[in-house]
Amino acid sequence: MDVSSWDGSLSSSDFSLAARTFAEKWKRLNHTFPPWSWVACTKQPWVASHEVEGYLSLENICLFSLTEEDHDEGSREGEEETGCSKEEEPIDTATLVQSIGREVHFYDFHIVFSASYRVPVLYFRAYCSGGQPLALDEIEKDLPACSSKVLLASKWTFITLEEHPYLNRPWYKLHPCGTSEWVKLLFLGDSALAKYGVARRQYLVSWFSVVGQVVGLRIPFQMLNDSN
């Protein structure tokens, strides 16, 4: 199938396939962060189901302030986008700079498939080191400047608190309604990806290269170039 006749959406099984590709590449090429893990779960634990459902999870990420071009306030200079996990990363080249006068915030990210939009959706929650959840106005300060602007302009249609589809707790959700359109554009513009099969496998990598930036997570360039 040619990518030009594709609507930019995914099936549920394509999603789990793409999720594995994404997690594998992330682990291989992105040493700044701990790996994503696949959480298998089902909506009806009491009956045997043929379908394997689940979501990707990246938890306990401490997001300090983001790169200088996003925030040029002097007080934040020297800080770098970085992540830390409970385990020590042996080849972690990032510098961990304790931010002065600012509390460390932890973020949990989940990538969940939406059966309505047939695209991946990013859910996240944030908390301080003591475990207390952060309100959106505090999270806003951690977000790149462009995200904070959109957040102000579109309070109800950009990031809202919603029920996590599997955990039934309030999580922040990045609204997915335009996703299939821009993903399609992304793939149309790249001849290397203009094969439907490649597009499906690379879907989450391309998708996250855009969506991750909303929350200040960038993926290494090699992940996009890597064709394996």
Place this chain on the structure above:
Amino acid sequence: MEAQNYVWEGAIPLQIHLHESEVTTFPPPPPALILAPRIGYLPLLIALIKPYFSSALPPGVDTLWFDYKGLPLKWYTPTGVLFDLLCAEPERPWNLSVHFRGYPANKLIPCEGEDAVKWSFINSLKEAAYIINGNCKNIMNMSQSDQVELWRSVMNGNVEAYQRVSSKLKLGTVEDEYSVKPQQGTCETDTTGQVKTGRIPIRLYVCRVSEDFDDVEDVPKIDSWGKISFINRPVEIHKEEGKYFTLHDAIKALLPEFFSEKTLIESPSQEGEDKNNIPSEDASDSKAEEVVNVCNDVEASSTSNAEIKIVRIQGIEPKLEIPFSWVVNNLMNPDYFLHICLYVKVANLNTA
């Protein structure tokens, strides 16, 4: 669309008690009796409820929430759905507690007043539009005045105003396959005229109970949201020559695990006979028979230890062989989602 009018006029009689932890007067204020629209949302009742209790409240800022027997109620679920879901045996009036303090924000999404409810509705409508049309342009491009009018029509239960605005959204879901009669061709086809995906927006709530019951009175109460699975997955209508797609087919598409392979061949077909007799309000008469139908399917299945006991939509228990298109067009909520409540008996939770 007579049934749609019934849905819009449908209301739950509520008896609302101020939660004892918030009572500062003696005697405590008497409960408030309020009729809550089925298609409405609980926080929208604040203007009616507040006057009853304002003098008894401790000082502080109001953050309204409700519970039923200790279970905090989700404000973004339509009131009628909450009632169908949490009262297997309808309790009238429905005794709820209201709280103005101590919002359980770790469990329940905070509600910033009417605006939050409105946007939850609009976002839901957007999702439905995407399922039906493959995009949500019609919702995104809705004029400000239409948006206001649409929301007001839902708030006030004004079905005529709702139809006026919603017809512009071009969300005509499915054709009524069974009622293509020339003498009735009045207003039912005004929303067609666009290529449809054949996907129907569904919110399915599955309550699981571990004990068997023959009477709804014996259904154990739902004391935790953990006992309810919320499945948000569209149903694709498949048309077969000479057959219509039934409610039974739709439930099977949503929960294939509950049905044996056998039923794929022998479908409960009585088509033709019931064509002039699509019941709505009196459907519950045949409930017992339908439950047996479903149960037989399940018994034939070796992979499942669960059986569907109750299928409830907008307070009624429709016959499972009625055309799904009728169910969708008449019983959906104003956000274009069809909310289906199921009660499922699970034989043995441990072996699942």
